[in-house]
Amino acid sequence: MGRSHPHPAEHREGAELNVDRIAGLRAALTAAPDNHALRLMLAEELLNDGQAGEALTEYDLLLAAGQLDEHGLVAGGRAALAAGRHDRAQAFVEAAGATGAVNGISELKREINDALGLQHLVQVVKQGIGEDGAPLQPELELDSKPAVTFADVGGLVDVKKAINRTIILPFQRTDLYEKYKRGAGGGVLLFGPPGCGKTLLARATAGECGLPFSNVRIEEILDPYFGVSESNLHDAFVQARRFAPCVLFVDELDAIAFARRKFTGNVGRPLVDQLLQELDAIGADNENVLVLAATNAPWDVDEAMKRPGRFDRIVFVPPPDPPARERILTLHLAGRPSEDVDVTKIARRTPLFSGADLRALVERAVDLVIDDALERGEERPLATRDLEQALDSMRPSTLEWIATARNYVEFANQGGRYDEVAAFLVSREARAWKD
Template sequence: MESSREQLIASITAVVERSPADPVLRLHLAELLLDGGDGAAAIPHIATALQQDPASEKAKELMSKALGTPAAPAPQPAQPAQSAQPPQGAAPESAPPGMPQDGPPADYRPEPAGGNGFGFSEGGGTATLTPEEGARGGDATPPGAALPPLTGDPGLPDPLADDDFPTERENTTLADVAGMEKVKERINAAFLMPMRNEELRKAFSKSLRGGLLLYGPPGCGKTYIARAIAGEMGARFLYVSVADILDGKSSRNVQALFRQARQYSPCVVFMDELDAMGGRRGNMAAWLRPVVTQLLTELDSVEEDNEGVFFLAATNHPWDIDSALKRPGRLDRMLFVPPPDEKARAAIVGMELKDRPSAGIDAAKIAKHTDGFSGADITYLVESAAERALLESARTGAVRPIGMDDFRAALGELRPSTGPWMETARNMVEFGSADGAYDELADFIRRHRSWR
């Protein structure tokens, strides 16, 4: 039964990727995920549906359930009108019933003007990024050591507890990313090299301001690459999902998140599924707008505040991100993360087979027959081949290693999950804005016209 549910979720997920603008499909998928106890996976779909249809009662009900907030009370019978004024303390009409409140309309702030963003002082240089030393000096923190306690600041919100947003000392580097040489080259040129060589940075007037937006099909390693960037920088890694932010004090969470990152600098803040929270504000629910405004405020913080804090984000739908987030000083660099190339696919096969009994496996041959597969697809392919060998071993009572026949059978049943995404991306490249933002993507599509 559980397997049938997983297959249904996988099928609907594929349909949602093919029709991302259909809120009904998204809500059906979210409901299935919630029923299966996976609220974290459901929240981005519900948030996107609320952006598309802010008045959707179904979406509000599901978001309340996912966040664990009480459901909206049932409508009461109409009472005779006594006053045109709302009762003292009543929630503003624009806030959906049962949804998290970020404050009254008076707390809404206009979008901050483009500021210095992630500007670094000229004297900062690479000394601020030494792996074993904090960006502002001080004692070294050895890998694996407990983080120093956070100190409160009167008048400001307390930093989030370390077990809410734990920072990690990341040891993964770009050398651990198999294949994808072009992606690694872009990361080095646009993000890492200027930080490593202060003289070259000054010679070419290369700014260290802004952040990096990773985009591409789901399951292609955007989070892994973000971790590798943190490892290259010797920085702590702070992973944030939309589910971590959206609760009864969402704007406060964003503020506290950046305060925590500044105290542990150098620190890479990585926000996944950014489109679920940072979509176009004209299309999103009113209660989400203050959250995006707070994020913009944090990104535009003064130089001293954001020194040593690097903001990375990932999305499957970069065309849905609010343009204000992509202005200079914010997420002003975009990097396309394509499905893994042949070398990377072979490496993933080898890694997934590492602790399993196997014999006669030709990883290079498997890689040649999996063009267009995401990293998650390759992992599932190995799982399917292993399951086939496991079932036969259970029938015979003897362990039978995974062989090439298992992979051939599994490949006959699987198709790459990136197809629907590529169709959407192709339409955006051909009929969307021709501002050059997606040149990398357009070039990739031209070289892979046979994909479906």
């Protein structure tokens, strides 16, 4: 029987050898920073040495330079996983998909799912498949994206606290809630300007609860034939109930549950009635189905939806706050050649900017750098001044929403339903663009 573990002395020798090799490679790279083969060797050595964070930095540089083959992309993904950076691991998978790489990618995807606990959720769903492989009942369509948690959502501390108290705790402390005969599940409505992370928060809520997440989109529900839209909506709820506990997310709730008083005829009413019936059923015989919904026009949502037992918990998701903007900017800048970008300064100068606006800002700044490179014939990294220059010609896309919300606060805040928005509107952030 051979030795299963190296002798401690051998191990120590090997480690020392590795350290020497890493030091040598670093020295060589200092002399030739554009040598991608050397950088790849260094990354591999760092990964083998357990320095996943450092290895990831090198793989990121190679990825940005487009110098990673199939093997390198998988290794980069593994380095990201080992460093606990699921978002970066996903970026390597996506890059592999873009280049058409297949070898080892599905394994990497599985590793990411395992790391996020998604594999368990897939198993839960697969329990509905019979021996012959045919589904015993309709499958709950899980979102294929890996689960995210609140750690992946930058900033928005107050919103996360509110969601934790009202939604997550009942799932995590079932004993306590059962004792007081308070059931988990029910409906929660997230509202706020477009592009400000409502869907991400809903996904993160599901991740925090450790529940499967199913996204119901209006395109999947609507059908031109009479009664089919209502039937599609019913099916989505039937599936969710079968796989409870789970999170059913209804995006653009106002498109499905548009205020019936605003309709002149009967058009669209059956769909609203169907959703009401489904929501009422949850309280009766479907505990542990958490229905999350998002809308950027809460005023267009039928009043009946907001009554107790339906979407009775309403959470305002404001535009990203400065820490969230910093994080979003950092994410968009990652992998691009940049030099000492003062992200904090840019985040401070972008009140009311949505996530989409911040991405557009970075892209505009990149365009400026490219224009400059073409004009001068020499490449330079993205700098703070490029972002500032791009910022001069941009306005946040949330302004229109803010103006409408201001009107609702002024004229239709009966019962204090928009008090959270009112408090936000008097904040310094919200007033930055008014003055």
